Structure formats: structure tokens, C-alpha cells
Amino acid sequence: MKATEMAQAPIHRHEFGDGGELAEKLAETVAGTLSAAIAARGAATLAVSGGNTPKALFAALSSHAIDWSKVTVTLVDERMVPPAHERSNHRLASLFLLQNKAAEARFVPLYRPGSDAAEAAKSAAGAIDALALPFDVVILGMGTDGHTASFFPEGSTLAAVTDPACGQSVMSIEAPGAGEPRLTLTLPRIVEAGLIVLHIEGDEKQAVLTRALSAGAETELPVRAVLNKATTPVEIYWAP
């Protein structure tokens, strides 16, 4: 079957009146999923994306009274900057998610100081592979160029990072729209997650998603790689 004709995973849409309502409801769902994992096996794993959209969600989630000491949090992707840098997703997670009750969580960074992006990716892949995979929850965002994670159009390693058989859990990628070199979870680690959330807000992203849900090349709108190859439903959360 050609990639453009790949059958899509089930898509469940959740629409809300505004970002605040979405944040509250999604935080409840994520907290409940993490709690269930803790009850089932004594631990839970969560991978979150960066950017501006998830800030309200992170704040809402950080106040949920689950046993955060049993939760490992990591990043779906990271810019190759140190944690103190304003563009760091580690910094974003520390400021908005790893606060309040969620301050008890264990955090696994992707960035490695003193390494180039490829070396950092290999080291980060080792840290991810040491976790109890598959992730219980993966929260994705999307850019208006149709990227998710760091699966950017024209990305230097786009074919590899979106290969469902990719053998490395984290890879480096560079792309015209990405800014710094990036470290990203690869497709297998995302599509195998127990709960896959695509959290987008605004009409422009809604229009990009509509295009992505129609037939087309994954290289054009790389979010298609997740939509086409996820084996569990993709839960789309949207607010104006």
C-alpha cells in the first residue's frame, strides 16, 4: 500500500470552547491514565512536547494529586540548547509541568552538554531505552507546517525518524524550520504509546490537520506519519 494510501489509525476528536477548558479536561485524562499505569505496574511514563500550546495543560496537570514519585517524565523532542536557554523544552517542562505535586516526578532530559547532536541522540536513546516502554502517554503538538515532534518537512533525517521500523529511539534532525539542531523521539516510540494525544489550538492548525487527514505525502505534512501508522487511536484535542 502506498504511503499516501496508508490506512489511518482511528482518530478521536475532542473539541472545547477554549484552551482553559481543554487544559482541565486533558489534564484529567492524562492524570487518570498515569494513575491507572501506576496501579497496574507501580510506575508510569509520560513524554511531552514543547512549544507554547501545552503551557496551560502542564500547569493543570502539575496540580493533580497522583503519585508523581512513580512517574517518569521525558520530552518528545528537544532543541540542542542547554536547560537554562529560553528555547529549551527541558526549561519549559521544569517551569510549567514539574511544579506543585508534579515536582516529585523523575525527569529524563534529552539534551547532552558537550556532545554534537548525533552523539547526544545516541546517549539520549540509551536513556529512553532504559525506561519501561512503551510510553503510557505521549503528548504531541503540531506546527502550521505540519511537523510534530521534530518531524519537520525537509528534515535531514525525516525518512529515518518517521520509519516505523526505526531502530533508534532518539535521533538528531536538522531542518529549515527547526532553528537549532533537534533531538526527537522516533516514530516507533510515539505510535506504540498507550495514549497518543495530538494537542492543537486555533483555526490555522485545525485547517492543517484537515489537510493532513486527507491523502498526501508524509514528507509534505509529517504529522501524517503518526496519523497513518499509530496502532492505538490518536486522541485529537482542539480549542479555538
Ligand SMILES: O=C(O)[C@H](O)[C@@H](O)[C@H](O)[C@H](O)COP(=O)(O)O
Ligand atoms: O519543540 C517543539 O517545538 C515542539 O515539540 C514542537 O513539535 C511543537 O509541538 C510544535 O512546534 C507546536 O508548537 P506551538 O505549541 O508553540 O505552536
